[in-house]
Amino acid sequence: MSERGLSWANIFEFANPKRFMDVSGRIIPWLAALTVFLIGAGLFLGFRAPPDYQQGDTVKIMFIHVPAALTAMFAYGAIAFASLLGLVNRHPLADVAAKTAAPLGATFTALALVTGSLWGRPMWGTYWVWDARLTSFLILFFLYLGYIALWNAIEDEVRAAKAAAILALVGVVDVVIVKYSVEWWSTLHQGESIFRAGAIAPVFEAPLFLMMGGYTALFLLLWLIRIRTEILARRARALLRHEG
């Protein structure tokens, strides 16, 4: 086996539910500590950052808004990747991973939408503008809801996993087109984007990156916990079936 084959073999070793439970159980405390540190440091530096010369203190909404948006997209990518693994390799852990990431992704999307509109109020004078980014995130949010609804609608777990995986893969192609089309649409309607071009000042960069890391760590932490919970719940159901 080549090196590549070796790395794939490693992935599947962790995909064994028992091994996964062992490893994830050891990772979780460290990941939790990392999350608290990153978000704590990010918030601290964020609050100490000077007000922006144009946006004033409201620029600090960026620190909770931009990472939420990034995490929301990251979560969708994670779902699509897990769905592909689930469809191709038929591994139940990949199905569980895709299923459990969806409500987290939907929550981060909602968070990005809410913080975005709260940022929009002082900046644009209104809670909502049909800006390209806001609109494509709204559509992403509906995609998440549809994905979750499909999981809930099909009772048989194996069947639900496959159907949801097909939807996720169709969705990942579509989400790129949606993003592009919304940008096209928004330039047709509104002229140039409202966001200022140009680099972000270093004072803002540090807390922003810390918060990005913190949100990602938070997502991974909650994801691991949710996967573990789902595995345990399935085990409990299987045991009940045997006893009953």
Added chain:
Amino acid sequence: MNAFIALLLRDMRLATRAGGSAMLAVVFFAAVAALVPLGVGADLKLLGRIAGGVLWIAAVLAALLSLDRIFQSDFEDGSLDLIVLGPLPLEAVAFAKMCAHWLTTGLPLTILSPVLALLFNLPASGYDALIGSLALGTPAISAIGTIGAGLTLTVRRGGLILPLLILPLISPAVIFGAGAILASLDGLSNGAFPLLGAFSFVSVLLSPFAAAAAVRLNLQG
């Protein structure tokens, strides 16, 4: 090929005869469009401006209405099992059913749309774009809708969750379709048609495979 045409004609007959959904879709399309002036007021200038968008949204809703018939009714009366056992690959079955759906919803809606546009006082410069964008874009609705119909095949009352799955996915068609009409009203150069055509083409190309996979997993076990 014979089996393909036979299936296509069968689905079209089922849709157009008594109890079928084709007439329903057309009437629904007109009814939704007629509700809009009641909602936004009878200002003809405003209506002419929003006519393209309104007709596009009405077309999407009307096409959604009959989506759960694509596989569902065949599944319920058992004929889907026979069709699957037949000589036609499932991908070709999905393609035939998608074509039948478009021929009985998208096409009649496109033909009816100029009449409704008259009621909306659409300026003369918008008609070509209206008919062109609906003709080019409604196949995408049927295509993505066929995937959704396959996915929700065994879901009880799948018609309820189907729109939630489909609507976000077809938003690019609405954006480019209605955008093409607006652009031609404003006399802008029209970049929407190639994009709409590309979206439609890719959807129609990929849909039979995704829909067939969805039907297959729902028929197993």
